[in-house]
Amino acid sequence: MNLYDVSHTSNNTLSSLPILDQTEYIDIVKSVQIKHKAERNLLVQLHQRQFPQWYFELTNGFNLVFYGYGSKRQLLTLFAKTVLKDKPLLVVNGCFPSVSLKNILANILDSIIKESHGTSGSVEDHTSFIFDYFCRADRAIDRLYILIFNIDGVNLRSERTQTCLSILASNPNIHLVASVDHINAGLLYDNVRASRFNWVWHDITTYEPYIAETSFENSIMIRREKALGIRGIEHVLGSLTENARGIFKILCEHQIAGISTSTANNDGHGTSGKNHGVKPEDVGVAYGVLYKKCREAWLVSNDLTFKTQLTEFRDHQIIQSRRMADGTEILYIPLSKDQLINILDNLEF
Amino acid sequence: MSEIQARDPFDSITKGCFVILPGEPRLIDGTESVETLKLRVKEYERTWSEMKNRIDSLLANINKFSIESIVNFVTNAYNDTSNFQNLNLPYCELPTALVFAGINIPDHDVLFKQVARTLQQNGHAVATLRSADCSNLKNTIGHMIEQLMNTQKDYEKDEDEDEGIDERIVFSKRAKGGSRLPKYDMQLLAGWYEHMYQTARCNDNGSRLVVIIQDFECFDPKLLEDLVLICSEYRERLPMVFLIGIATTIEILHDTLPKSTLSLLRMEKFSLLQPDQCFNALVNEVIIEESKGIKLGLAPFKYLTDTYLLLNYSISSYVSKLQYAVMHHYYANPLSFLSNINREEAQARLYLLTDEHLEIIRMQTSFRKFVEACLPNYQEVVKLLKDNNYLRSLIPGFIEEMQLYQKKFSVAFNFIYIIQKSLNEPSMRKQKYYLYFMALQETNGLCESDYVKSVVLHLRKLDCMKLREIVIACKEYLSQRIDDIIELTEAMSLLENFAEKLSSNDDSECELEREQAMLSIGERLVRSRAKAARNKTNSTNDTKLSKDVVGFFEALFRDNLRHYSSITLHELIYYDTVHLLKKAFNAQPREALQTALGQPNHYIRCDCCLEDQSAVDEILSTQNDTCILYKLYLEFGRLINLYDWFVAFKHVLDKAGPIEMNEAQYPLRNRYS
Incomplete structure (x- = not known):
């Protein structure tokens, strides 16, 4: 890429291209002929020949990580189904938007180990419980395979998750198979973690389209009715100023607190046990209150700037509003509590 | 959106984790005979567990002393202050x-x-x-x-x-x-x-x-x-x-x-665990001295040493790389079931050698060298290349020869180490792993290297006292090993002989000096004249003796420090590829991605996009869509206008035949970064 020249920007915009809707788009994608099908198959076959070698490496205490261009799902699925059949296997979709470490550990504990353990406790506690379980001599499950597609996925990137995964991987009876796609995936691992993972790297370039991996992303060229997903909101927030993000954060925190308290109240009265009874719009913040809070936090100086920021959020349908009976405007983010927490965790304020 | 393609079982829009419980056990199918396959697995397990045990006990022992001193410290921590307890500090x-x-x-x-x-x-x-x-x-x-x-x-x-x-x-x-x-x-x-x-x-x-x-x-x-x-x-x-x-x-x-x-x-x-000390001990014990199992050739040895010394100082990663090398040796080398065994075992395993195995043996470069050396004897060569049974009968001999070579090599190698340590020459002093590295590097044998030549040169200049020390040190070292290597008995007796002669020389000199000290000045004068005459004969004796000693060492080095590649069928024991190790432990994902997108021919060798070497940058419409997009992306400046990118993409595809604007849009959906 030419990074040093003066860049000449073009005046063309995407809006001059026709917008597709979902069905049209699917029809077209289906009709596109696949290039180099034979060669790609050959490539996959060549990779398949290495299955015994990979298995050999796994049984000798190494963990496998796969890189290279192209979706690795099919090949690794095949590997798991043909070779890793003798022991329980956990498959994790790293690109799945709501996958989390807690989720993974809960699956291991509930569906595989099936032993009573304290349900409470941090992920670290769960991790060490699983680790100890697979060190015990009298365990019911001999060994465990974990297959993680996109261990560099957005939800698994955090320090804590990778540390816990590395602790699991360092157990000689837990075998980890993972794929990475991000070009800088190697930066996830520092010295300590890398040595715990004990990776052996394999290049499996397949040229397969990333269909499953991108199905959670949204295209700009397809018309949508729905509002932005979490990923979209994160993108928008990432491009805004720090103050604007601050406004979002204040609203977000209020809403989370609101949901928790109303859930607690509900539980206390025994009416409903789950928090999906609480709608986001019920726990929104009044316009005036939010403005005051933002002023106190030095995020906006006057009503006008506040309104401008709000408009920005409204345009992207990140913040929505409704009128109460008495005419006050309630602002809210149309997301659930978990999603809000997720966004707060991922964003830097 | 998963309706686009036949879904794989783990693609769901509601779940991120899937649990699969085990079904029927798995079967291995091998192309070679199952027996040799099993043997290789067994050999691998035996070799690696031996090496691992050695490494573990080595690491435990290395710290034993320091740990003991820590324990002592802990135990005595409160004892010495007990005197002050009454003082109430x-x-x-x-x-x-x-x-x-x-x-x-x-x-x-x-x-x-x-x-x-x-x-x-x-x-x-x-x-x-x-x-x-x-x-x-x-x-x-x-x-x-x-x-x-x-x-x-x-x-x-x-x-x-x-x-x-x-x-x-x-x-x-x-x-x-x-x-x-x-x-x-x-x-x-x-x-x-x-x-x-x-x-x-x-x-x-x-x-x-x-x-x-x-x-x-x-x-x-x-x-x-x-x-x-x-x-x-x-x-x-x-x-x-x-x-x-x-x-x-x-x-x-x-x-x-x-x-x-x-x-x-x-x-x-x-x-x-001082990194240097630990590493030296490890290399010495496991790689240099180890006469069983596999040995590392130049490239893997250099790679392992470099990653340790230059990258991470991590013993555990060194060990896991070593393990991978051993694994690969036994996994990929069909002849590996012949390594790590003695002559009798080899004899017993000969019947396992199929014709394919023998063909592989004939394909080894060291075997070719061996055949070429036999070339004057035409009959012999034909027999080697044609007669399977004859070749089979030779193999135990090769194996024995190689083991002998390794033992002798290690003795001679340690002699050099002892000598260079006692030389009064800081520039000559080398760590053991570095010496070994030189030994692997010099394809003509270590004794041809400049370093060993200058060691010998320094040896020549030494006086009898120093030389005696060296000879005795060498003799002591060899006497520990002599049970193992009967072939070096002659060298042993020679060394003993030298040691005796050198010490007798010294003794006479010492006596002389002692005598002198007791004599009066007049007598001393007379005697010193006599001594000068005697010294003359003595010194010629000395030079002759030291010449003999140096000659002995030189011959020993020349015979025993040959390069490993000169040994027939060294491929059985020496692991000499580094490519796989590098790929497995120092992978370059960026390089792989860029090659895949920028030069798809590296991975896909199709007829439609075969391009001349000169026109690598040309964008062909037959290439994968993502490759086209990537190449176009490279052509853009700092900023990319999506519209232009799009149109350019369509333009490339148009070369193959006009397409609809709509159709050109799909790859953007599949963009993944």
């Missing part, structure tokens, strides 16, 4: 051992476990604190107390000899459950300790409460300050000893902790 110093464990943190876990185990075996209670578990003071102390009370219990249980055990467990249980003290209260620990030792055993039993702070650098300094302060307050009641693991230098201690805290610690330094 205004300050309380906690005995603290600073343990320098090298910069490679991943190896520390094992190390501190070893320390903790040894301490426990000596009857001390141990708690290991890691920064990850200690976010605040409350849970730090909670953790510490729990571990201290538990370890002791576990240990006592193991010992199973004291009748007070039950009582203790009951007490600790009662203390945990029944008392109203929170579990992070030091009172709890103090009460427990007093109960256990003051009442149960009355007098001081030497048991200490050891707190290991494993990764000092990662701890919150504030937390440590408080911890030290609290513990020093309890010093009167609890014999606490701190063990602080430091990966960097002692300065970090002074930088992080304030004076007030440091003054509460009575520090002593210990160092564990």
